[in-house]
Amino acid sequence: MSGESTYNPGNGFTRWLDARLPVMRLVHDSFVDYPTPKNLNYWWTFGGILSLCLGIQIITGIILAMHYVPSTDLAFASVEHIMRDVNFGWLIRYTHANGASMFFIAVYIHMFRGLYYGSYKAPREVLWILGVLIYLLMMATAFFGYVLPWGQMSFWGATVITNLFGAIPVVGESVRTWLWGGFSVGDPTLNRFFSLHYLFPFLIAGVVVLHVWALHVTGQNNPSGVEVKDPKKDTVPFTPYATIKDGFGMSVFLILFAYFVFFNPNGLGEPDNYILANPLKTPPHIVPEWYLLPFYAILRAVPDKLGGVLAMFGAIAVLFVLPWLDTSKVRSARFRPLYRQFFWIHVVVCIVLGWCGAQSPDKILIHVGEGGFDVTDLSRILAIYYFLHFLVIFPVLGLKEKTKALPDSIADSVLGKSAAKA
Amino acid sequence: MADIHAEEPTRRDFLYVASGSFVAVGAAFAVWPLIDQMNPDASVLALASIEVDISSVPVGQEITVKWRGKPVFIRHRSEEEIAAAEAVDVSTLRDPQTDDARLVDNPEGKLAKDWLVVIGICTHLGCVPLAYKGEYDGYFCPCHGSVYDTSGRIRKGPAPLNLEVPPYKFVSDTKVQIG
Numbered sequence: 001m002s003g004e005s006t007y008n009p010g011n012g013f014t015r016w017l018d019a020r021l022p023v024m025r026l027v028h029d030s031f032v033d034y035p036t037p038k039n040l041n042y043w044w045t046f047g048g049i050l051s052l053c054l055g056i057q058i059i060t061g062i063i064l065a066m067h068y069v070p071s072t073d074l075a076f077a078s079v080e081h082i083m084r085d086v087n088f089g090w091l092i093r094y095t096h097a098n099g100a101s102m103f104f105i106a107v108y109i110h111m112f113r114g115l116y117y118g119s120y121k122a123p124r125e126v127l128w129i130l131g132v133l134i135y136l137l138m139m140a141t142a143f144f145g146y147v148l149p150w151g152q153m154s155f156w157g158a159t160v161i162t163n164l165f166g167a168i169p170v171v172g173e174s175v176r177t178w179l180w181g182g183f184s185v186g187d188p189t190l191n192r193f194f195s196l197h198y199l200f201p202f203l204i205a206g207v208v209v210l211h212v213w214a215l216h217v218t219g220q221n222n223p224s225g226v227e228v229k230d231p232k233k234d235t236v237p238f239t240p241y242a243t244i245k246d247g248f249g250m251s252v253f254l255i256l257f258a259y260f261v262f263f264n265p266n267g268l269g270e271p272d273n274y275i276l277a278n279p280l281k282t283p284p285h286i287v288p289e290w291y292l293l294p295f296y297a298i299l300r301a302v303p304d305k306l307g308g309v310l311a312m313f314g315a316i317a318v319l320f321v322l323p324w325l326d327t328s329k330v331r332s333a334r335f336r337p338l339y340r341q342f343f344w345i346h347v348v349v350c351i352v353l354g355w356c357g358a359q360s361p362d363k364i365l366i367h368v369g370e371g372g373f374d375v376t377d378l379s380r381i382l383a384i385y386y387f388l389h390f391l392v393i394f395p396v397l398g399l400k401e402k403t404k405a406l407p408d409s410i411a412d413s414v415l416g417k418s419a420a421k422a
Numbered sequence: 423m424a425d426i427h428a429e430e431p432t433r434r435d436f437l438y439v440a441s442g443s444f445v446a447v448g449a450a451f452a453v454w455p456l457i458d459q460m461n462p463d464a465s466v467l468a469l470a471s472i473e474v475d476i477s478s479v480p481v482g483q484e485i486t487v488k489w490r491g492k493p494v495f496i497r498h499r500s501e502e503e504i505a506a507a508e509a510v511d512v513s514t515l516r517d518p519q520t521d522d523a524r525l526v527d528n529p530e531g532k533l534a535k536d537w538l539v540v541i542g543i544c545t546h547l548g549c550v551p552l553a554y555k556g557e558y559d560g561y562f563c564p565c566h567g568s569v570y571d572t573s574g575r576i577r578k579g580p581a582p583l584n585l586e587v588p589p590y591k592f593v594s595d596t597k598v599q600i601g
Contacts (some may be wrong), residue, residue, distance in 0.1 A: 156549065160565070163548040178460040183490035184543075188466065280486055280493045280542075282549040284564050300566060305546060305582050362567055 006033045030216055035235035036242045037222035039414050043117075044220070045249025046110040052250050053103040054208065058201050060096040061145075068148065070194035072187045075150035076276045094265040100142050101268045102257050104291035107135060116343055118331030119221040125323035127214040130207055132319045137204045139292065144197035150190060151273030152283050158185045158193070160286060164299075167309045184279065224413040225331030226406055234410035285360060293357030294350050298386065300361050301379035311383065318390045325390055327398030335404040339397055346389045353382045466490075471601030473593065476537070484553050486542060489600045493542035493550055494588060495561075496598065499572060504535050506558070507573035517584045521573045524584070528592050539590050539598065540574040546581035561585065 007025040009015040018025055067086050069078040082089035111131070114120055120128035147158045162185060166176040181188025219228060228234045236242075260267060268290060272283045288296050295312050302308035318325075333340040356379040366373040407413035474487050476496055484497035499507075507521040521535075528534040542550050542561075549565035556562030557578065558571035568579030575584040590600040 159548040163546075177462065178457070180462075181460055182462045182466045184492045186466075186491045188463065192460070279491055280488060280550060282564060286549065286565050303580055305580060308580070 005029050030212075030238075031243070032237070032239040034216065034238040035219075035228070035231050036238050037220055037228060037234060037410050038236045038241075039222050039224060039410050040220065040242070040245070041223055042245075042249055043109070043113040044222075045246045046106050046113060047215075048246030049106045049250050049253045050103070050110060051208070052253075053099060053106055054201065054204060057096065057099050057103060058205070060092050060099060061198070061201065063092050064096055065194075065198060068194075070148065070191050072150060072190055072277070075148060075190060079149045091261070094261045098257065098260040098265060098268065100145065101260070101289070101291065102253070103138065104142070105256075106253065107138060108291070111135065112347060114221075115346075116333045116340075117221055117223060118225055118326070118328070118333070120323045121326060121328075121331050122323065123218045124214075124221060127211065127218060128323060129320055130211040130214055132316070134204055134207050134211060135319075136316065137200055137207065141197060141200040141204065142289065142291070144193040144200065146289060147190065147193045148197060149273060150277045152275045152277055153270045153273040153286070155185060155277035155279065156282055156286050157288060158189065161288075162189075164309050164312070167306045169306070186279075221331065222410060223332060223334065224407055224410055225335070226408075226410055226413065229409045230411070287358050290354065290358070293355075294353035294386075295357075297353045297357035297379045298383045300357070301376060301383040315383075315386060318387065322390065322394070325394040327395050328401065328403070329398075330403045330406065335406055336397075336401055337404065338401045342389065342393055342397065346386075349382050349385050349389070353379065353386065356382065471599065473597055473599045475596055476598055477596035481536070484538075487600070489541075489588065494600055495538070495540050495542045495553060495574075495585075497538040497540075497553070499536050499538055503559070503572040507571060507575075510571065510573075510575075516576050517582070519573075519575060519584055524573055524575075524587050526591055529595060534592065537598075538572070538574060539587065539600070540585040541588050543586070544568055544581055545576065545583040545585065546579070551585070 005025055005028075007018070007022075007028040009018045009024070014024055017023070064082065067078065067082045067089065069075060079093070082093050084090075086092075114128065114131070143157070143161060147154045162176055162179045165179065166172045168175065177183075179189065179192075180186065181192060270287065270289075275283075287293070295315055298315050299308045299312040302311045328336060328339065330336055333343055356375050359375045361374070361376045361379075363375045364372040365375065365378060470490060472487065472489050474485075474496060476485075476498070479485050479496065479498045481498050482500045482503075484495050486493045486495055488494070504521070510521075512518045512520055522533060524540075525533055525535060525538070528537075544551050544563040544565065546563065546566055546568050549563050551561035551563040551568070551570060553561055556569040558569060560572045560574060560577075561570035562568075563570075563579065563581065566580050568581035569577050570581075570585055571577050573584075574587075576582070588600050590598055593599045
């Protein structure tokens, strides 16, 4: 898709620079004259929104690191110092804390967009895999960051998650000790998590560059799932069309962001994290942040320690091989009537799994005699379905499903000439 | 470089492979300090042993002390608790261990059956269990519902192992050294 460069250095300096380091040409070809499918809808603005989120997190994070002290004696107090004493500290911290949640809202929409429109399929497998890698790095970064305020949830979240690694045979114990730097979560743990929390966003930024690079090699997918045939008819230049549309999407997204920062800054957090970490007392109800809840539910659904850990990591690992599990030749769910239904079932399953993760595992939903059908039972059924969706429904559906006729081109789909022929 | 294609490996090939291997071994040695620094350091290891006065713990109660950053339960067991722990058929346990095997001798050289010392970390995912709770009046973990008996042995729930017994000994009738 990246055709001949259309960059034309306008003056002596840009000509001089272009012959030495064609960075202006790179920017021009990637973000100005880059051809984007003309039928992109607002679900395609989340790539830009995610870049914005990463930028906000890095800037607010660097500022917070100027005031934060990574020591078990001072961390909690230094966060309160940021909240009360530092000028605009409350704003910067609330932006950073809620920014993490906003980042995950955006990434989940972005991923489900990819699932709906088949954006992971050939030739975009590497693009998709890099995306899953970014998602993994995001989860690690969010986890490290959540430990830093050194509240009760920070401490016990860190304890439970690091113990997950202890379940891995042979190397698990060593990995856990290396994470801890001691015999339990403590001062060395907090220090190294701070160091890694600072490092990981830059790893994410690095993989984002690869992600965008891969995107620009294959070109963007689009709602019709049909490849660009004639760039003149099917595409419009990135600037101004995509830049302005992305900008509008970002502005609307920032309204939601601002609602949380200014009107409900602790709405997505756990009140227990405003209690100083106490290694001798576990809070009665430990829950991770909302964006990890579906995986937490899968972890608890398996009655075996190692099995639960494997299922939880497997739920993410299965995404890496997704491009090869889907056998359908048609990308977009617009032309896959059955897949479209399974897609929405899967969305609901993920959301209900998240709800299960937030509940007490022995909470009874339907009473039968003394016991009944509890949250763990529901999580088990949903966790099994989660894996069936990818491992069975995806391969089988692609072979069995009768898809609708595809439009001849993006231009045809826009002009409504879609299913008529073919 | 000149285009040399010899049938037999030459001395030069050997030198290339040897220097490459040498660099690889050197790199591995250089990496080790970078990994080993993550292990518990000297100051952490220095705190590895504590002495606890247990004279003030009445029968039927327990105290929690901090050892290596972890809670350790020191439980003064009643006759009933000891009897309950000994009455269990060991072969029915998930992590089979007799009650006696989880205790140590007192200074007179007799098994101190009335004192149970265990690390207060659930063997599932590391939460701190609550004492005198759960079906067996031993311990109950609030996180994922593991139940332990009055010997700290796993009886129900997702945890795979009994509560760990730390290395400890009686230094006198009223003092226990942990670690």
